[in-house]
Amino acid sequence: MLSTDLVPSRTACFWQGVRDGLPIAIGYFAVAFTFGIASKPFGLDALQAAFMSFTNMTSAGQFAALGIIGSGGSLVEMALTQLIINLRYCLMSCAVSQHLPDGLPYYHRFLMAYVVTDEIFGVSIRQKLIWPCYIYGMLAVTVPGWTCGTALGVLTGKVLPLRLISALSVALYSMFIAVIVPAAKDSKVLACLIPLAMLVSSAFNLLPVLRDISYGSRIIILTVSLSLAAAYFFPVHEEEEEQ
């Protein structure tokens, strides 16, 4: 963990980002490989698929895009689909904005925004202050992992051993668990809120009508409603946020 008061040394902070980003990069590589294989039947070549991964850094949105490109959908359809699936990043960026050092210049904000992904967000938000150099360390390993994985998936066209993909996919989710479980240990509200969120999310997966709601919308609906309810009934005081 980085010191919260002092400006950390840029090198140390960058390498901390690399260290924390490495497991994400490995997981990304496996998922991107799968994405590369999936994109081939839709007529994308390795360069196009890798370009998509490099410029988008989002899995659900990219998988959805394949169908639209394959069916020759309109650009408006593409824009709206991405908006719905990826709107959760807006919530994440709002949360990140409160963890940035005061007076951080715009160019850092522009570059950091590029890698507000589920995993990088989840891992970096543990820190009270998120320094740009830390995010750049993560960027330096995760972006190549995601991009190269995609290109290799298209080029080899061979599926990685299924068990390997299973194991690495679980690793990505485990990182989320490594972030939320310790927080639940420290806060009674979170100890109730986190299992509740998982329970409601499962209900959305199983119940008719609810299960037809898209992945992106579900995350937004649940995050906004549950966080707002928690904020209303259990407002957080400054000292609790320090944890």
Add this chain to the structure above:
Amino acid sequence: MTEHSPYTYIIVMAAVTYLIRVLPLTLIRSRIKQPLLRSFLFYVPYVTLAVMTFPAILSATGSVASAALGFLCAVFCAYRGRSLVQVAAVSCAVVFIAELFI
């Protein structure tokens, strides 16, 4: 219907996705003081990560059983205060080994 090049699609989607990410980071430049909003943003990461993890993790592997095992081990390790990398590595290994038998 006009045929678009894949690159046109990719640029459109990249632009939309980037705007979603960059607008809050550049527009919200100060600490939010309003208590409800502050608390809301405090809870957002935990709820989002919980919702994204479960039940999605159960369908991330070849079988629900191996995924459930990986999930439980991750929760246990995280509870015992293991680091991010350790939690990821343990659950990864557990799933890999479990799928040898399932």
